[in-house]
Amino acid sequence: MNLNRRQMLILLPAAAIAWKAVLAGTPEEAPNYTMSDHWWGMLIDIPKCIGCGNCVRACQTENNVPDGYFRTWVERYHVSDWEMKNPQDIMTNPLTDPQVISPDGGKEGFPVDTDASGKYFFVPKMCNHCADSPCTQVCPVGATFVAPDGVVLVDQKYCLGCAYCVQACPYGCRYIHPEKRVADKCTLCYHRITKGLTTACCEACPTGARQLVDLKNPKDPIHEFLKTHSVQVLKPQMATGAKVLYNGLDGSVR
Amino acid sequence: MSVFKDAGHLFRFAGLFVLAFLIFLVVRHYVVPKSFGQYGHYRAAALGEIAAHPAKFAGHETCEGCHSDVADKKSKGKHAHVNCEACHGALFQPLPVTGQPKPNLYERFVALIVPPAPPDPLLLRHAEDPTSVKPVLPDTTVLCARCHTASTAKPKGFPQVVPADHSNGMPCDTCHQPHSPGMDAAAAPDATAKAAGGVK
Numbered sequence: 001m002n003l004n005r006r007q008m009l010i011l012l013p014a015a016a017i018a019w020k021a022v023l024a025g026t027p028e029e030a031p032n033y034t035m036s037d038h039w040w041g042m043l044i045d046i047p048k049c050i051g052c053g054n055c056v057r058a059c060q061t062e063n064n065v066p067d068g069y070f071r072t073w074v075e076r077y078h079v080s081d082w083e084m085k086n087p088q089d090i091m092t093n094p095l096t097d098p099q100v101i102s103p104d105g106g107k108e109g110f111p112v113d114t115d116a117s118g119k120y121f122f123v124p125k126m127c128n129h130c131a132d133s134p135c136t137q138v139c140p141v142g143a144t145f146v147a148p149d150g151v152v153l154v155d156q157k158y159c160l161g162c163a164y165c166v167q168a169c170p171y172g173c174r175y176i177h178p179e180k181r182v183a184d185k186c187t188l189c190y191h192r193i194t195k196g197l198t199t200a201c202c203e204a205c206p207t208g209a210r211q212l213v214d215l216k217n218p219k220d221p222i223h224e225f226l227k228t229h230s231v232q233v234l235k236p237q238m239a240t241g242a243k244v245l246y247n248g249l250d251g252s253v254r
Numbered sequence: 255m256s257v258f259k260d261a262g263h264l265f266r267f268a269g270l271f272v273l274a275f276l277i278f279l280v281v282r283h284y285v286v287p288k289s290f291g292q293y294g295h296y297r298a299a300a301l302g303e304i305a306a307h308p309a310k311f312a313g314h315e316t317c318e319g320c321h322s323d324v325a326d327k328k329s330k331g332k333h334a335h336v337n338c339e340a341c342h343g344a345l346f347q348p349l350p351v352t353g354q355p356k357p358n359l360y361e362r363f364v365a366l367i368v369p370p371a372p373p374d375p376l377l378l379r380h381a382e383d384p385t386s387v388k389p390v391l392p393d394t395t396v397l398c399a400r401c402h403t404a405s406t407a408k409p410k411g412f413p414q415v416v417p418a419d420h421s422n423g424m425p426c427d428t429c430h431q432p433h434s435p436g437m438d439a440a441a442a443p444d445a446t447a448k449a450a451g452g453v454k
Contacts, residue, residue, distance in 0.1 A: 120407035145296035155300035191307035206336040
């Protein structure tokens with residue numbers, strides 16, 4: 001094949017563009033979404049939670065979560081008057097011995113409380129999308145990871161189902177999917193947030209007790225909220241860099 | 255060359271190492287997925303696969319595109335911050351999977367070793383085909399009670415009732431209009447409710 005200079009000058013840039021397209025791979029993600037612009041988390045406002053279970057049902061619908069397994073669930077805590085008056089030892093201390101129930105993850109609500117004394121409150125739980133997550137560190141094959149936008153995800157095609165991560169999660173947020181036999185967990189509705197929607201649980205929450213937050217977005221109301229509220233994460237002593245922020249969290253919550 | 259006089263066995267050994275390394279490189283090329291390591295110790299293509307999951311909750315903006323009258327009414331009432339799908343359920347409803355061919359003996363054998371992923375249900379889209387696909391109207395007796403049944407665990411300011419005492423089993427929408435649940439908004443037809451500006 002003989003190429004003259006003119007043909008060469010046309011061919012080379014064309015080849016360069018084609019090669020660029022090959023290198024770019026398969027951009028199936030939303031085209032206007034830049035991962036490095038986001039750092040996702042969630043705000044859970046405990047004083048607003050009414051324990052209706054809408055989030056649990058919405059999550060199950062949105063993500064085909066099998067019955068009896070939960071990507072998010074709601075717990076009801078009860079610290080009785082007796083505990084608050086008798087904080088002598090670990091078994092009666094109001095901070096270490098609350099009564100916690102979560103029937104079917106709180107999906108269909110909670111039974112009527114029999115003991116009206118003390119304090120009751122609901123605590124929605126979910127994957128904390130830790131920035132320095134123990135679950136991703138133990139994966140032997142690189143099937144679970146913290147994405148560049150701060151969401152902890154599972155590559156279900158790569159996962160072996162060894163369940164190391166299920167044991168490693170200090171918050172009990174992972175399970176082995178009974179049909180797929182691989183690790184499954186909250187994706188923070190990655191398929192929604194990359195398209196500009198909020199998560200299914202936030203969409204379904206009737207009181208605004210859950211809010212998706214983008215900690216890298218300077219216009220996100222979370223920054224104002226953090227200035228004016230006392231916000232805590234679960235198990236801060238684990239140093240997991242949890243990004244599910246709880247407002248009004250009681251000390252008894254684990 | 256006198257240094258290498260008796261070193262032939264070493265060269266053969268070195269050759270074996272080189273060969274083994276080349277085989278390793280070839281195997282590695284085929285075994286490691288292309289996008290592995292692009293962002294870290296994982297397959298970058300997984301991000302796109304996870305993001306491709308179909309969404310079922312469409313978001314209240316989609317509903318408000320057509321039902322602006324309801325959105326208006328709702329924005330003036332106490333349920334202003336309750337999104338449509340919180341009560342009506344997800345807009346995209348899964349179609350029941352039918353007409354699946356029965357697996358043959360071989361497929362059933364394979365399924366024993368590698369359990370197949372459950373098929374993704376097709377989604378019905380009320381937003382795309384509003385006449386033939388109708389979302390189920392929620393039963394207010396069940397729906398309202400989920401949030402408004404009295405419980406000590408609920409925030410003190412949140413409106414709560416004991417349904418049995420409150421309504422004697424009557425459906426809530428006998429008196430309350432769910433989109434703007436104050437009492438006079440319910441008694442009046444939609445137009446009057448709008449004129450009155452709803453009830454806080």
